[in-house]
Amino acid sequence: MELPPDHLTTVRVRFNKYLLFAEFIGLVATALAAVAAMGQEIKNMVLVGNVTLTDLLLMFLYLEVLAMVGQYFKAGQLPVRFPLYIAMVALARELILGNGTATGSHMLETAGAILVLALGVLLIRIGQVKFPTQDDSKFEK
Template sequence: MTPEGSLLHRARGAFKYGLEWIEFFGLAVIGVATSIAMGEEVLAMWQNNRVTLTDLLLMFLFLEVLTMIAQYFKSGQLPVRFPLYIGMVALARYLILDLKELTEWRMLAISAAILLLAIGVLVIRYGHVRYPYNEDRDTPPKKPYVRE
């Protein structure tokens, strides 16, 4: 029996195919849920006749999640920077929302966390530009879920 026809080889292929569909379904659920949450937020702003900075930051978080999903579908890869951006905005939103209840030390800690995430993004960007992966130079990005 050839290695391509072996039971193990077929099982691996089926497992990989199953994981791709689970991944696709999970991303679709996240995308739909994020879109619904964004719509609810727009409706709440409309009903309140008011847009606050926290509303805008929450909308930005929703857009970042959708951008992260779109980036994955375009390239088949998920840059680590996107969750870092989401973390920075979430921390900034928390800082703005709870400013009156926060102690000075907690404000400093949150600000330091945002600064560390920003430094992390810079280090990742520098490393990616200065030391690109071999597959980045040699092959175009793969496009999953695209029929040709």
């Protein structure tokens, strides 16, 4: 049984509203969780009385998540570069946290993965400059 076109449009509009609302709730929850995690990390640094490079990298991960949520709210879209940045920082943090327990091959593989991600970001940026779209202006910082 097919719905008449006007009913189909009504269903699509209503579904889209519910989907946008769920998206909004997810973004707010993600931002709140990142802020809470950052607050816990700051509290731990104050209690310990020491700030390490891994602490700073973790803070950058939280900031990137917040920047990603902010960019999504601002532009309504998310450039693929943001998750790539987060992945690079996460891999760097994991590499640093190895504390000498990682094998040489594991360290080399992790560094290679960071390099591949960095090359991916570079290719995306080159593509945006050489072949811009109307949406690319939304993502410029």
